Amino acid sequence: MKTAVKKFTDRYWGCFTPTTIDYNDNLIITGATGCLLRDERGKEYLDFCSQAGVSNIGHNHPFWLAAYKSLLETIEKESVPWYLIATDFHFQYVVSIDGKKVEISQPALAERLKEIAFGDDTRFIQQISGATTNNSAIKFIDKLYPEKKFAFAFKGAFQGRQGGALGCTYAKPIQRQGFSIGGHTMEHLSFVRDEYTLALVMRELNYIPLRDYAFIIFELIQGEGGVNPVNEYTIQLLKHLQDNGVILVCDDVQEGFGRTGAWLSYENFNIVPDIITVSKAMGGGDPIGAALFNAKNPALRGWDERLAVGWDSSTFQWNPHAVFNAIVTMMIFEKYHLIERARDMGGHLKNALEGAMDRFYAFAEPGVVYPVHNIALKGIGLHYGIEFQVFNKKADGYVADVALRDATLARLRENGIITLSAGNPNINPTIRFMPPLIVTKEEIATCGNALAQSLIEAYQLVYKK
Structure with missing residues (x-):
C-alpha cells in the first residue's frame, strides 16, 4: 500500500507546481460521508477542518444526494x-x-x-x-x-x-x-x-x-x-x-x-x-x-x-x-436548522477543547501555577483555535512553540482527527478546529479525547527526548 501511495504522490508532483499541500503529505482521501473521511487504506478520520470552511453541510449530505438525483433526471428529460x-x-x-x-x-x-x-x-x-x-x-x-x-x-x-x-x-x-x-x-x-x-x-x-x-x-x-x-x-x-x-x-x-x-x-x-x-x-x-x-x-x-x-x-x-x-x-x-446547531455545538466544542487542555496540563505540569507551556483557546461558534506558546528564559516571556504545535497536529492525524494549522509560525502557531455544522456531540467528544492524547504524545516527543 505504501508503494501505491508513493506512486500516486510521485505522479502528483510530476504534474503540478507547489500549492498548499506539503511535499511529505501522503494522505489520499478516497471516501467521505457526513463528518467522516476515509483514506486509501480504509482508515477513517473525523473532519475537523471542513476544508477551511467549505464543507459546512458535511460530505455527501443525504438531502443533497436526493436533490442531485432529481437534477440528473431533470437534465435527462428536459435538457x-x-x-x-x-x-x-x-x-x-x-x-x-x-x-x-x-x-x-x-x-x-x-x-x-x-x-x-x-x-x-x-x-x-x-x-x-x-x-x-x-x-x-x-x-x-x-x-x-x-x-x-x-x-x-x-x-x-x-x-x-x-x-x-x-x-x-x-x-x-x-x-x-x-x-x-x-x-x-x-x-x-x-x-x-x-x-x-x-x-x-x-x-x-x-x-x-x-x-x-x-x-x-x-x-x-x-x-x-x-x-x-x-x-x-x-x-x-x-x-x-x-x-x-x-x-x-x-x-x-x-x-x-x-x-x-x-x-x-x-x-x-x-x-x-x-x-x-x-x-x-x-x-x-x-x-x-x-x-x-x-x-x-x-x-x-x-x-x-x-x-x-x-x-x-x-x-x-x-x-x-x-x-x-x-x-x-x-x-x-x-x-436542518444549521445556524442554531452551530451555536449549540460550538459550546460543546469549546468545552471539549478546554477539557483536553486541562488533561494536558495535569500530565505535563502538575501543580505549576505559571506553566512553561501556554496553550490558549480562542474562537466563536464552530471555529476555535489553540495557540501554542512556551516560556523562554532568555526572552523572559512566552514565544512561539511551533515544535509542539506541529507535533500535536501530526499526532492528531494519527489519532484520527484531520484539522489545519494557522497563524504565523514565528508569532502565533495555532491549530484550528472547524468541523462541519452537522457534527454531533459524540464526534466532538471523540475529538476532545484525541486532542488530549495528541498533546501528551507530542509533549513527550518534543520535550522528553
Missing part, C-alpha cells in the same frame, strides 16, 4: 441549460427537491440571499471564489472613489492570493514574498486585541489623512491568521474609520454561512459593514462567491451610474451548476 456560460446568458430551470418545485436561476439564488443580508435593497457582484470576490469588491470601490489611492487591512489578515486581494493579505510571509502587488497602497494596522493596542493604532491614525483612504477590508474572525476574533476595541476602531468615510469591507469568505452561529459573522458584533464578501460554504463545495451591499447605503451612492456592462465578470460566475448547489445548500441550512 436543461447545464453548460451555459452565465456571463453571456440568463438561465432558468425547475427541479423537484424535497417535494417542491424549486427554481434554479441567478435571481432565485439572489432572492434567497437577500433574506440573510440587507433585504430587498441588497445588490450582488457575482464571482467564483473568495479571492476573486474580494478583488471585485476592491474594483467596485475604486469605481466609486477613484481619487482615493490608499486602503487599510489588518496584520494577520488573509484575503486571498491573487491581484488586489493579495495586497491585503498579511498572514504568512510565503503568501506575499517575491510578488509585486499593484492597486491601492495598503497600510496594515496592528490587529486590535485590547485597549492598549487600540490606543496605539488610534494615535497612529492621527498622522494619516483618512480622506485619502478608500476602504478597510477585514475578517471579524481571522482564520488563516490564527483564529483571532475581534472584540469591543476592534469594533471601536472600525466604527471610527467608517465615521470618517472609510468603506468597511467584511471578508466573510470563511466565516459566513453559519460558521460563527449566524448566517453572516457581523450579526455577532455591534457593527454593520458596507460590503460583505462570501464564498466557500455558499456553494456547498462548488466554486461560487458574491459581494453583497445595500443599494441605498449613502457611502456607496452613485454606484448604479458608475458601473457599465462589462466592468466586472468571470467566465464561471454563478453558473447553472454552482447556483443549483448554492440553493440546495441554503435549503439544507433551513431544513
Whole structure:
C-alpha cells in the first residue's frame, strides 16, 4: 500500500507546481460521508477542518444526494441549460427537491440571499471564489472613489492570493514574498486585541489623512491568521474609520454561512459593514462567491451610474451548476436548522477543547501555577483555535512553540482527527478546529479525547527526548 501511495504522490508532483499541500503529505482521501473521511487504506478520520470552511453541510449530505438525483433526471428529460456560460446568458430551470418545485436561476439564488443580508435593497457582484470576490469588491470601490489611492487591512489578515486581494493579505510571509502587488497602497494596522493596542493604532491614525483612504477590508474572525476574533476595541476602531468615510469591507469568505452561529459573522458584533464578501460554504463545495451591499447605503451612492456592462465578470460566475448547489445548500441550512446547531455545538466544542487542555496540563505540569507551556483557546461558534506558546528564559516571556504545535497536529492525524494549522509560525502557531455544522456531540467528544492524547504524545516527543 505504501508503494501505491508513493506512486500516486510521485505522479502528483510530476504534474503540478507547489500549492498548499506539503511535499511529505501522503494522505489520499478516497471516501467521505457526513463528518467522516476515509483514506486509501480504509482508515477513517473525523473532519475537523471542513476544508477551511467549505464543507459546512458535511460530505455527501443525504438531502443533497436526493436533490442531485432529481437534477440528473431533470437534465435527462428536459435538457436543461447545464453548460451555459452565465456571463453571456440568463438561465432558468425547475427541479423537484424535497417535494417542491424549486427554481434554479441567478435571481432565485439572489432572492434567497437577500433574506440573510440587507433585504430587498441588497445588490450582488457575482464571482467564483473568495479571492476573486474580494478583488471585485476592491474594483467596485475604486469605481466609486477613484481619487482615493490608499486602503487599510489588518496584520494577520488573509484575503486571498491573487491581484488586489493579495495586497491585503498579511498572514504568512510565503503568501506575499517575491510578488509585486499593484492597486491601492495598503497600510496594515496592528490587529486590535485590547485597549492598549487600540490606543496605539488610534494615535497612529492621527498622522494619516483618512480622506485619502478608500476602504478597510477585514475578517471579524481571522482564520488563516490564527483564529483571532475581534472584540469591543476592534469594533471601536472600525466604527471610527467608517465615521470618517472609510468603506468597511467584511471578508466573510470563511466565516459566513453559519460558521460563527449566524448566517453572516457581523450579526455577532455591534457593527454593520458596507460590503460583505462570501464564498466557500455558499456553494456547498462548488466554486461560487458574491459581494453583497445595500443599494441605498449613502457611502456607496452613485454606484448604479458608475458601473457599465462589462466592468466586472468571470467566465464561471454563478453558473447553472454552482447556483443549483448554492440553493440546495441554503435549503439544507433551513431544513436542518444549521445556524442554531452551530451555536449549540460550538459550546460543546469549546468545552471539549478546554477539557483536553486541562488533561494536558495535569500530565505535563502538575501543580505549576505559571506553566512553561501556554496553550490558549480562542474562537466563536464552530471555529476555535489553540495557540501554542512556551516560556523562554532568555526572552523572559512566552514565544512561539511551533515544535509542539506541529507535533500535536501530526499526532492528531494519527489519532484520527484531520484539522489545519494557522497563524504565523514565528508569532502565533495555532491549530484550528472547524468541523462541519452537522457534527454531533459524540464526534466532538471523540475529538476532545484525541486532542488530549495528541498533546501528551507530542509533549513527550518534543520535550522528553
